[in-house]
Amino acid sequence: MFTSATTRRKRKKSFERTFKPEPYQVQACRFIVRKPESGLFLAPGLGKTVVILWAFHILKRKGFVDKLLVVSTKRIIYLVWPKEIEKWNLPYTYAIVHGSPKKRADAWAKDVDIYLLSFGGLVWLTIQSVASKRRFLKGMLAVDESSKVKTFTAQRTEALKKVLQFFKRRHILSGSPTPHSMLDLFAQIFVLDMGRTFGKFITNFRNTYFYVSGYKDKELALMEGAEETIYRKIKHMVIRFSEDLLDLPPLIKKRRPIELPPAARKWYWEMEQDFITFLESGEALTAANGGVASTKCRQIANGSVYLPDFVDPADENARPKKIWEAVHDEKINELVDLVDELQGMPVIIGYEFDHDRQRIQEALPDVVIVDGKTTDKQAIKIDRDWNAGRIRILAAQTSSVSHGLNLQETKAAIIFYSLGWNMDDHYQFIRRIWRKGQKFKVLLYFIMAEDTIDDAIVSVLESKHANQERLFRALETRYEVNVRRQKERKKMATKKKAQHAARKKATKKKVRKERKPTKAKVKAKATKKRSKSKSKSKSKRVYLDNGLLKGGSESKLLALCERKTGVTIRQAANRLSIADATVRVTIRNLRKKGFDIVKDRQAYKANPPGV
Secondary structure, X not given: OOOOOOOOOOOOOOHHHHOOOOHHHHHHHHHHHHOOEEEEOOOOOOOHHHHHHHHHHHHHHHOOOOEEEEEEOHHHHHHOHHHHHHHOOOOOOEEEEOOOHHHHHHHHHOOOOEEEEEHHHHHHHHOOOHHHHXXXXXXXXXXEXXXXXXXXXXXXXXXXXXXXXXXXXXXXXXXXXXXXXXXXXXXXXXXXXXOOOOOOOHHHHHHHXXXXXXXXXXXXXXXXXXXXXXXXXXXXXEEOOOHHHHOOOOEEEEEEEEOOOHHHHHHHHHHHHHOEEEOOOOOEEEOOOHHHHHHHHHHHHXXXXXXXXXXXXXXXXXXXXXXXXXXXXXXXXXXXXXXXXXXXXXXXXXXXXXXHHHHHHHHOOOXXXXXXXXXXHHHHHHHHHHHOOOOOEEEEEHHHHOOOOOOXXXXXXXXXXOOOOOHHHHHHHHHOOOOOOOOOXXXXXXXXXXXXXXXXXXXXXXXXXXXXXXXXHHHHHHHHHHHHHHHHHHHHHHHHHHHHHHHHHHHHHHHHHHOOOOHHHHHHHHHHHHHHHHHHHHHOOOEOOOOOEOOOHHHHHHHHHOOOOOEOHHHHHHHHOOOHHHXXXXXXXXXXXXXXXXXXOOEEEEOOOOO
């Protein structure tokens, strides 16, 4: 026997065989397919990416769309979308439109099914020829992490508005659509309906639903009843599922308070109240306004503060250098103690300022850093190494890791060394670890300086999160009601279908009875009945101890012969309803089988065995 030297290549499983959707993903995909202008406000880990890919797969097979343009952050278009396309064996080609102008042009010139574009490339996209943009007349637009275009007057949002007209289907995806306030919804909903719901100008939206309040009238607050009105207007366009579907392990939050040293406390109060203070080195620390003062207070609470930029007077072309000075070691010491207490458990540390990074690197030499300078190749390697358990301590700038990396495949703790005001980055940073696929409880630590701006930041983040949760709860309630209605409709349809089938069956039976059967059918029916009775009798045959069939003519005749008086031929024929000749044949057969049957005058008698 010979075997071939070459082995046959294994065929990849199709998307339909590979992807086994959850029930909520089926509902989300149906929602996207049925509504050309719709959004998914799903929690991280619920599979927004695969739902959009699945919807595109269905629509493309039906001929409704032919291309998909995905707009998202740089890290997501490099790390998430290509990985998902290859993971589910989708039969589509893709191109990442990012990099230098030449690389973008080359990628844009390719005839592929899916184009992946970063938010930074939107301005470049607007200057492309109308002919190149017309390729999307049967196209589909998906804006992933749509909260990044929440500012209506931002350059990227203005660029995106110019290309919306080329797409018949537009969809937005976000896990945190309102990181600051309900005002963030305007630009995202505009992407879907181009101003049909809330108008084409944000000023009109602001004047309709908000009023001026706060310090120096610089804050906006919702009018009475405005929140419910906004929910009602967008509920048919977006869908949200409860986080209970994720079945996540517990998230245990703990605060690690520290007390500022007297000198640091003095500098903190002077900066907060007077906008000026003098450090131990003699450097003057000043703030031009309240915003700058709050940033300086955050830095003092963290343990280091930026000084005025240094410019070398000897070098005319020298750029200003950022220099900083350490003001206390309380936070960094607490961080080192906490890492030691966790006894080797992998930890991810969130920080805000670059001097925080430098101090963390000095205190923890084996730390791996992720910040704005981390390349996409490095990020992919860090993602892989972390999930494989090869990285013990990972420090990341909150905004750099808030989207794109999935770090849930290992047990880990999250430590916030310093805090920022952005709720979206804060929430998404936690969701890198605490998401679907995480099997262990997650410990979340906040290292906070007592009686400082750290307390205010936590309060503001919790308030923003509560506002967003109210939006989610409103949409979840709406969805649950829809599900209940769908179940009731389905139950009613099943009942009607069963009733229709019963009526149809009864009608057929009635027609069959009224119709006269043909001779062939009668004969076939009789044959069938006979065969049934034969099989039935065969299956129930029982034999006596003497070897005769119970209930058979031989056993019955033998019983008659065993009587004292015996039995005559005529009597046996009448009792057994058989002919006289059959009685004689039966007696002959019994004698052959060894039964002693004798004739006494006209009667036949059977002697007991052995007599």
